[in-house]
Amino acid sequence: MGASITIVGLGSGNPDRLTVGIVKQLQQASEVYVRTKEHPMMSVLDDLQVTVRSFDYIYEAKDSFPEVYASIADALIEKAAAGADGAVIVYAVPGHPMVAESTVQMLRDRCGSEGIELAILGGESFLDEAFIRLGFDPIEGFQLLDASGLNASFLQPQLHTVIGQVYDAFTASDVKLALMELYPDDYTVIVGHALGVEGQEKVLRVPLYELDRVEGYGNLSLVYVPRSDDDMLRQRTFARLHEIVGILRSPEGCPWDREQTHESIRKNLIEETYEVLETIDEDDPEHMQEELGDLLLQVMLHSQMEEELGTFSVFDVIQGLNDKLIFRHPHVFGKTRAEDAEEALQNWEQMKAEEKRRKGQNPEESSVLDGIPKDLPALMKAYKLQKKASKVGFDWERIGDVFLKIEEELAELREAVEKGYAPEEQIGELGDLLFAAANAARFLGADPEEALSRTNRKFVRRFRFIEEQLRAQGKTIQESSLEEMDAIWQQAKNQV
Known part of the structure; x- marks a missing residue:
């Protein structure tokens, strides 16, 4: 059967705290090993005439502590397996064996399966x-x-x-x-x-x-x-944020916060999202930090309302998100590989389909267009609809075909206006033109919402330039003619 292993704690370094039982174990052992001789108790062991061997040489040979601890455990198990039946190998560690001693945990995990008897005697820990x-x-x-x-x-x-x-x-x-x-x-x-x-x-x-x-x-x-x-x-902890939101919604909290419902603050979630997007467009990290906080507050408030009903809490939200992120990234947290972003996206879509199967949904019976929120801004939604349809081959072959489609829709809109079609028909033709323009954005690899946002910002800069120039001339925008404004607009095109 081999030798057994007894682990003893040498205490924090005060010789007066070493127990009589541990002293006896050290004196009666067949062999005594210490994890390191860098400990005040070594001089005491010398006084007790206990011969020890240390594993300090392993520290010098290995590059990391985990490697050191694993090698020490390997060495002790080997020595026990090769030892005489009834022999006791004592392994002495600083402090208490069960406090911050990785080798002890490794021996506890392995000795049973290796058929080696293991005993542990405590000692005074540094605690x-x-x-x-x-x-x-x-x-x-x-x-x-x-x-x-x-x-x-x-x-x-x-x-x-x-x-x-x-x-x-x-x-x-x-x-x-x-x-x-x-x-x-x-x-x-x-x-x-x-x-x-x-x-x-x-x-x-x-x-x-x-x-x-x-x-x-x-x-x-x-x-x-x-x-x-x-x-x-x-103040920098999530727990404190959760606590504060709970207080605000409590009977002793804020009357306004207590009265809010999902419906009453629904618009706030949308507004805060757009304010975050504005800080991204402006490349303003300080303002972005503030606006992200405001957006997070909306998540916290909606979660708190459900926590009060007992349906879920924000911690359930976090758990669900963590589970989803791990599940949908098998190339990071699993054994699947992804050499580039395209492969990573394919993994993501495959795992989304697997999630549906686990929920009892059949991905084959669902629409390709499922998963797009109905309340997305229309331009963004058009882009996402076309992107999903293109994945199953419902797409133009080249951007030139898209340009022809845009020209066709523009001609139909012009005809609807010139021939005085009903307003609803004119609006429909305008929608078709915008939808085709969104398709062009996809072929260009551009987000149409972002493209239009850039144009909006450019228009604001140039129009404000007109206002500033007119103000410098002692005029207001209302007092100026279109010709004057257009002349300054041409200047603005070269300056802002």
Whole structure:
């Protein structure tokens, strides 16, 4: 059967905290391995006359920590499998075996299937010393985070936060940048070196922006961010936005917000969308940031109304979107490949069809034109209708055919006007002309809505130029003749 493995914790570094049971395990073991000799307890093991072998050589041979931890687990399993029956291999790790020890988790996952008996004995973790030295009670709310994988989305200011594995100034810099996503640059954080280790312990309070300038980072370093109930620290979080919208709609909230319904603010959603588009056209990032916030508010309000009814919440909306994005991008999150944008789009369409099948819909029975919102602006809708139809071959072969169609529709519109057809017929002919023009945009690879928007902006610039020039002459636009305005318009064509 081979040897068994017993994992023991060497504690945070204070020899007085090493338990009698762990000392016995170390002294009675067939072999003792330590993850690293870079720990204050090594001198204690020397005093106890415990011979140890370390895995420090693996750290030097591998390029990343995951590779190091996997290699250590491999080595221990090999040694146990080759060991004598009844022998006990002790693997000693810093702190507590179940706190921030990847190799322990790997051994727990593998030993059973390898037929190797595994036992784990606790030890004082660096957290025990942190609670004492930093003076906080974890029952108030506490989270332990790994510096190597820290993401701003993990941070919750209302919880005491300890960030471990801050090995060096580079890691501290990554921690600083993540914290700055949420906390002010001058926010006070605490750095702890070798907590509880006599002669080595250091506790430093520094502003956040100086976090990576602190000296002494190593295996026994951590960063502590005390909990805070200051709502301003949560202003950059989605949870705070959800909370604020809920308050606005509550009985104690805003009377106007409470009265709104999906129908009453329907137009707001459209208006805010167009205001975002305007900031894109103006290439104004600062204004875009503000308008995107206003658009997000509309999503939050509609979701909050449904949350109050118990149908869904904004978190259901987010989950649905995440599921859809992952499902429709198998070339990113799955095994399908996409070498270019066209292949990626094909994958997207295939997965949309698969979604319909899973919902009991038969894509073969649906219309090619399905999926286009009925309330889209007409020009945009014409473009999308033609684009969908073209995918099944219902299309002109070349843009020259489109130009002929435009000329045909223009002639029919002219005839309808010159012969005094009914207004409805004239409007119909005008619609046909616009529809054909939208088709030309598609052949040019241009969005007709964007093309017309550009022309609208150009017209506004040139017409305002006319107003400015007339104003400089002491005239108003109402006092000027068409000839005067047209002359200035020709100037504007060369200047704006």
